[in-house]
Amino acid sequence: MIFSIIVPVCNGEKYIREAVDSALAQQVNSEDMYEIILSENGSSDATPSICDDYAAANDNVSVIHKGKIGLYQARQEGIKVSKGDYILALDADDKLAPGMIGRLAEIIRDYEKKGKAPELIFFNATELDGDNTRLKDFSFKNGKIYSGDEKVAFKELVIKGDYLNAMWIKCIHKSIALIDIEIIGLNYGEDLLQTAEYVDRADGIAYIDEILYYYRRNEQSLTASYNRAFLDNQKIVWGEIDRKGDKWGLNSLFDVLDKRKSLTCAIAVAKIIYSGLSYGQKKCKLSELSQDDFYKKYYGKELPAFAPEEDIHVHGLMTVDGGKKLYREAFVSTVKTAIKKMIGRA
Numbered sequence: 596m597i598f599s600i601i602v603p604v605c606n607g608e609k610y611i612r613e614a615v616d617s618a619l620a621q622q623v624n625s626e627d628m629y630e631i632i633l634s635e636n637g638s639s640d641a642t643p644s645i646c647d648d649y650a651a652a653n654d655n656v657s658v659i660h661k662g663k664i665g666l667y668q669a670r671q672e673g674i675k676v677s678k679g680d681y682i683l684a685l686d687a688d689d690k691l692a693p694g695m696i697g698r699l700a701e702i703i704r705d706y707e708k709k710g711k712a713p714e715l716i717f718f719n720a721t722e723l724d725g726d727n728t729r730l731k732d733f734s735f736k737n738g739k740i741y742s743g744d745e746k747v748a749f750k751e752l753v754i755k756g757d758y759l760n761a762m763w764i765k766c767i768h769k770s771i772a773l774i775d776i777e778i779i780g781l782n783y784g785e786d787l788l789q790t791a792e793y794v795d796r797a798d799g800i801a802y803i804d805e806i807l808y809y810y811r812r813n814e815q816s817l818t819a820s821y822n823r824a825f826l827d828n829q830k831i832v833w834g835e836i837d838r839k840g841d842k843w844g845l846n847s848l849f850d851v852l853d854k855r856k857s858l859t860c861a862i863a864v865a866k867i868i869y870s871g872l873s874y875g876q877k878k879c880k881l882s883e884l885s886q887d888d889f890y891k892k893y894y895g896k897e898l899p900a901f902a903p904e905e906d907i908h909v910h911g912l913m914t915v916d917g918g919k920k921l922y923r924e925a926f927v928s929t930v931k932t933a934i935k936k937m938i939g940r941a
Contacts, residue, residue, distance in 0.1 A: 599679030603669035607687035617690035637663025667785035713799035784832035821866035857896035
């Protein structure tokens with residue numbers, strides 16, 4: 596059995612060695628193999644040379660350089676050249692749990708002895724350097740294969756929230772892993788799009804209630820800063836999720852989707868307000884955002900119950916006085932940032 600570990604990476608010089616070393620440290624029996632594919636995505640730091648060095652020093656490590664194609668396409672390019680029977684995801688600032696691959700191989704063989712292994716296996720993760728608490732609290736029965744109508748439990752979770760989104764809590768059979776949708780520059784929401792596709796394609800889905808992955812909480816990551824592409828990316832993803840929800844006959848949950856889209860709008864606003872942009876730039880970005888058709892349609896909807904406190908606060912400002920209070924919040928945030936900088940230089 597061969598496992599392919601896909602590592603999309605852009606400007607990941609700080610942690611990429613830890614990530615790759617955690618994969619290289621995996622122990623497998625003589626029946627199994629694994630490869631590590633570093634899908635380098637247009638880095639401007641030392642990441643490309645680090646990746647090249649690993650590939651040169653290790654027979655089971657390869658690297659592809661495709662330029663700035665985005666996180667989604669970087670994953671898919673890695674899958675295209677993979678040789679594995681199963682695909683695993685490793686983010687460049689995280690780690691695989693020791694023994695992860697050996698344990699998955701054992702689990703898959705147990706399924707095969709009973710008949711057939713599922714095409715999609717979910718497992719749990721914990722925060723790196725944390726207390727080993729599970730990141731997700733799933734209600735699925737450990738080890739059971741869900742197929743046919745029973746898959747609706749997973750489909751509903753795709754619609755309702757981000758519980759299943761993370762690519763790194765999945766073991767994906769190669770037969771369903773490559774998605775025939777090329778989207779260059781998709782960095783935000785790519786995990787939701789792929790998760791929906793895999794849940795749709797898999798004949799059988801299982802959940803293993805074991806921690807097999809270590810996640811690093813990194814507030815300076817791609818998702819923590821403002822980029823105009825955020826909303827554009829999310830609109831692409833929500834369009835795909837709308838189509839999946841309609842295909843699955845889950846139209847009754849579309850009010851939940853509307854709330855999640857409203858949260859997307861609030862997140863976009865928060866990214867602008869609390870960014871390091873000047874006040875003038877923030878005003879320009881907020882004005883531009885307010886004219887967006889997606890924003891105008893969904894910003895006033897209710898938020899989902901799981902919305903973070905900051906986004907709830909921002910959403911409240913978005914829906915009163917025509918959004919004028921947003922500009923005051925942006926101004927106050929800019930002043931506070933300037934004061935902190937001044938104190939830091941003192």
